[in-house]
Amino acid sequence: MLVIRPITEADLPALMQCAEESGHGFTSLPVNEEILSNRIAHSVESFAKQVTKPGPEGYLMVAEDTETGEIAGTTAIEAAVGLDTPFYTYHLSTVVHSSRRLNVHNVVKTLTLGNDYTGVSELCTLFLRPQWREGLNGRLLSKCRFMMLAEHPERFDKTIIAEMRGVSDDEGHSPFWEWLKEHFFSIDFTLADYLTGIGKKGFIADLMPKLPIYVNLLSPEAQAVIGEVHEKTRPALRLLEKEGFSCKGYVDIFDAGPTVECDVRHIESVRHSQRLTVAIGEVVDGGDCILSNTSFENFRAVVGKVALQSEKQVAVMSAEMAEALQVQAGDQVRLIEQ
Known part of the structure; x- marks a missing residue:
């Protein structure tokens, strides 16, 4: 992992x-x-x-x-x-050089440093x-x-x-x-x-x-x-x-x-990520998810199989995954399904 x-x-x-x-x-x-x-x-x-x-x-x-x-x-x-x-x-933009008198209309691209x-x-x-x-x-x-x-x-x-x-x-x-x-x-x-x-x-x-x-x-x-x-x-x-x-x-x-x-x-x-409560146990019918803990200084993220209990707002994961994320049962994690 x-x-x-x-x-x-x-x-x-x-x-x-x-x-x-x-x-x-x-x-x-x-x-x-x-x-x-x-x-x-x-x-x-x-x-x-x-x-x-x-x-x-x-x-x-x-x-x-x-x-x-x-x-x-x-x-x-x-x-x-x-x-x-x-x-x-560089920003790629468009400049038009045009003269009605000469019937000339040139569209050119320019790169501008900024x-x-x-x-x-x-x-x-x-x-x-x-x-x-x-x-x-x-x-x-x-x-x-x-x-x-x-x-x-x-x-x-x-x-x-x-x-x-x-x-x-x-x-x-x-x-x-x-x-x-x-x-x-x-x-x-x-x-x-x-x-x-x-x-x-x-x-x-x-x-x-x-x-x-x-x-x-x-x-x-x-x-x-x-x-x-x-x-x-x-x-x-x-x-x-x-x-x-x-x-x-x-x-x-x-x-x-x-x-x-x-x-x-x-x-x-970002839009579809959700916060769920950790439960540790056997993952049955789990799907691939990317998860992170909610700490910043001790940030951790992993990917693996997780069983979601949406009605309870719970994510069931293995003990190995919980250890990697440095979380325990009852802690919060952020998750996005893959």
Whole structure:
């Protein structure tokens, strides 16, 4: 069984392993022990902090295999992005150039650099190691965050976003970045992505074009990947789309991958999650459910078979599941059926 829990300092070697396995374009997992150690420390502090409104807190979690003790993956939520360092995006919009006298009417797309998402909450750092990519493990790693949003709304903004990894190859070459590099940056995509991941974003303000970029001036290869996702990211995007997330024209400034967003009140798993009372016993005719306890500092989430007694508002679960969630009979859990 996988259990989602807040990360601890002892998880640093496992987080480094996830960073190494995640590959190019995974900005929030740089292969840098100092940066990841600092991020763990920030998360530990954030989980222990008393919060009434979202601020610069970052909540980093890991999925632990209860049988082996191995870390299977990681997932996170940033409470409010762009408060400490700028959060840049490109917005894809339409401009019309028209002249009645010349009978000319041209519709063109532009990319405009901005910080429109400053202060919103971000789902990020979702990575599941290959050997655990089966069953409902991926759903658990993604949807456990919706349980947290539903149970502790005071800690998060009403707008939730997720940056999707854009198109790049195995060597880390991004068609979109190749065009930017040629004209403005002169550094490789992997280096730009790494610098952003470790928080050194000053080069963006120094070198990024200040005026809107006309899309039709980009190379055909760069134009083709705007708003497209990396092949390994497609399952994550499909899951978020089923939850109600959509792209409003915002894309990443390096690989042009889409940023999707949703009002927290409209996220399907938030809307349909329910609080039930724990009963421990034999699970007969149980269905698959994702469950979390109601604690924040000691947050736990699992997926497995649960028998629902809707008329009694009771969730019957195994003793093993109750132990993983750190709950006892009579306690409350939050649940979403799968």
